[in-house]
């Protein structure tokens with residue numbers, strides 16, 4: 226091949242220029258030289274593109290985390306809040322309507338922990354429930370099958386709730402255990418009460434990633450990594466907002482090496498968990514089935530939760546056309562829940578009213 230044959234023809238150049246308008250080839254460049262230039266350019270834009278994609282991924286996580294934890298309503302947003310409440314009315318105000326729908330059905334409770342039974346606090350180790358809430362929960366469990374459905378690990382949430390008569394669907398439903406109180410299993414082997422652990426093979430991987438994340442995030446002031454056994458939480462609540470993107474980037478880089486793990490966003494928290502198709506919604510269905518209500522129309526599940534991960538359960542209830550989803554939030558949020566409660570104290574009030582209604586319906590059975 227002669228040099229002449231390798232020369233860049235005007236047609237070739239214009240074609241390339243049409244494709245990539247920013248590429249300027251030296252007029253004397255040969256085809257291989259031009260191809261090297263183009264490849265270099267393409268490599269550069271691919272790198273640039275990938276970088277942009279990674280940046281936008283991190284920004285999307287942060288936006289989603291912010292949306293999951295809005296602070297308060299500005300006066301300009303009041304109108305929006307009013308119309309949101311029309312679509313998601315207070316479960317306390319419409320208490321009788323909820324009771325009417327539950328008439329002659331078995332109510333089953335599904336309760337998220339953080340932000341629902343306990344207020345959101347800066348230190349996740351100190352998210353205690355009030356005594357009043359515990360007493361109400363005890364009464365609820367005495368009257369209705371009740372499950373705690375949480376992102377926390379089972380041991381930790383049990384230490385907060387301290388009620389053995391409940392079901393626990395911990396680690397976002399990946400660690401489900403039945404009540405141990407009044408069961409013969411309690412004396413012999415508590416693990417006999419474990420109903421389902423669909424992600425056990427991920428335990429070594431989760432432990433490994435926990436250690437790596439601890440190491441990688443230790444330089445970020447306020448960052449905290451929580452080991453929830455089958456999933457991990459990276460907390461942003463005490464991190465200066467300027468450091469949110471760099472912290473999320475560190476998480477992304479670690480996660481890049483583990484394609485079998487995925488990330489979800491919560492209230493100032495990024496949660497890392499196995500890619501298995503299992504979530505709080507599936508846990509709800511699993512528990513209903515375990516309780517014998519798989520295809521029953523005689524059951525009325527009430528799910529109360531405040532976070533993004535609770536939406537999977539709200540969706541399941543909508544799809545089944547059964548029971549109600551109640552979102553705990555004082556600010557408008559996109560949700561599949563039908564009703565709202567403002568905060569954990571309203572949750573306690575709502576649960577207490579149900580206990581009282583149940584007691585009165587035992588005395589006067591025609592009211593149930």
Ligand SMILES: O=P(O)(O)OC[C@H]1O[C@H](O[C@H]2O[C@H](CO)[C@@H](O)[C@H](O)[C@H]2O)[C@H](O)[C@@H](O)[C@@H]1O
Pocket residue numbers: 337338339340344345346347348349350352374375376377451453458460461462491492493494496532534
């Ligand atoms: O499913 P949940 O019970 O709502 O658990 C979700 C996460 O809750 C906890 O974090 C949240 O509450 C903390 C204490 O109030 C707060 O500091 C944090 O900002 C919230 O995101 C828990 O620590 C996480 O591990 C759970 O994944």
